[in-house]
Amino acid sequence: MLKKIKIQGLFGKFDYEIELKQEGLTILTGPNGYGKTTILKIFDAVANADEKFFKQLPFQLIVLEDDGIKISKAKGDLNIIRPPEDNTLKKDAITQLQEEWPERFSSLLQIADNLWCDQKTGAYYTIKDLEKQFIAAGVTRRDASDAVLQLHLIISLLPFFRDIYFIKEQRLIRRSKNSHPREAMLERSVSTFEEYIKELNAREAMPEHFTLTIEEYTKELARILNGMLAYASKLGQELDSSFPKRLFDETNGLSEEEFKKRYDVIQDKQKALQSYGLSKTTEDSRPFFKPENAKALLVYLNDTEKKLAVFDPLLQKLQVFASILNDRAFAFKKLQIAPEFGFKFQTEDGQEITLSNLSSGEQQTVVVWYELIFRAKPNTLVLIDEPEISLHVAWQKEMIRDLLKIVQLQKLKIIIATHSPQIIGIYWDLVVDLYDLSKGCPHDYERLPEEEKC
Secondary structure, three states: OOOEEEEEEEEOOEEEEEEOOOOOEEEOOOOOOHHHHHHHHHHHHHHHHHHHHHHHHOOOEEEEEEEOOEEEEEEEEEEEEOOHHHHHHOOOOOHHHHHHHHHHHOEEEEEOOOEEOOOOOOEEEEEEHHHHHHHHHHOOOOOOOOOHHHHHHHHHHHHOOOOOEEEEEOOOEOOOOOHHHHHHHHHHOOOOOOHHHHHHHHHOOOOOEEHHHHHHHHHHHHHHHHHHHHHHHHHHHHHHHHHHHHHOOOOOOOOHHHHHHHHHHHHHHHHHHHHOOOOOOHHHHOOOOOOHHHHHHHHHHHHHHHHOOOOOHHHHHHHHHHHHHHOOOOOOEEEEEEEEEEEEEEOOOOOOHHHHHHOOOHHHHHHHHHHHHHHHHOOOOOEEEEOOOOOOOOHHHHHHHHHHHHHHHOEEEEEOOOOOHHHHOHHHHHHHEEHHHOOOOOOOOOOOOHHHOO
């Protein structure tokens, strides 16, 4: 697991030794020009095998400690040392599918532990379904330079570099997928390199199309919610079809006290799901306990708990997402979530607000938290550049507290780069200040007594 990054000769000037905080959240600060954003880009470049980035970046040595990776450069030539092969951590088949065959599999979105949605076709797949496609595809790595290949191999060795999620400074608009030159190339068959370049130049000359990120995400959440409903319905049908047999085979019963306790938990969960349009159960459907029905009620409770359990990870995310946004005190607005529309905001008198009419700060808030909660996979290293952009000071003061919740919920490591003392607030123990490091101060500088500081 990555714990430290050492950088020598960054911009020909800076030597840094940055320890990632055990709490899972590290805050990079420092004056402009000291490399906060560049350090985030270094992590991103390793994850994306971006040889060009390292060739252009002025540095002497980058060491990712505890993962055994060293990237050095002499006279423009990269040299990469990686851990021995017996430490290999292979990527899962789906991640490899998306990387090796983006034209076929990049649209896959994971919406549950064992459920994926193809956002192009609307079809839903289990992991087993996708692994069959993986085998059928006969995935092989494309030709690459030695440096790029080495970087790809590095990624396959690192738990925290299997997935990097970079939330960049510009995050409110997105380039339309169908306008991306590389993806456009994959839609056509070109037989020669010259044809490829000609087509690429033609696509680059075409006008670009952009959409609001927040509008894309509300559609995406609708697909996630509908996918979970479809998955739960399928499971429910399977359980219902075998109910008679399991009822006859059941030999145990339960007490009235146990029934009430378990049913109250079920009812609370159903109410929570109802608030997001994921359950239509009403109070009138409550079964009553009778001793002669104890066996049937036990099977009923077991089945209902299984049906509702598939929603647990998603429900937890929805509750955190809604809680953070509704607690943000958006000016006279309330978040609504449902499968029909994903999410939207309404005024206090029930009037819907067009997402494009939200302020830039409100859109920034929605986009950042959506990406952290619904898009960043567990065991991902998340990079956030300037989270304070367009945010009111009161919202900035709440951000680290909420980020620490997300670290626990999503099992993430997060590095943010910020200029804002309001973002930091009381969390100076999570700060790594690049100015202090450049002056030779220790990494735990902020925890030192005043008389021991530089």
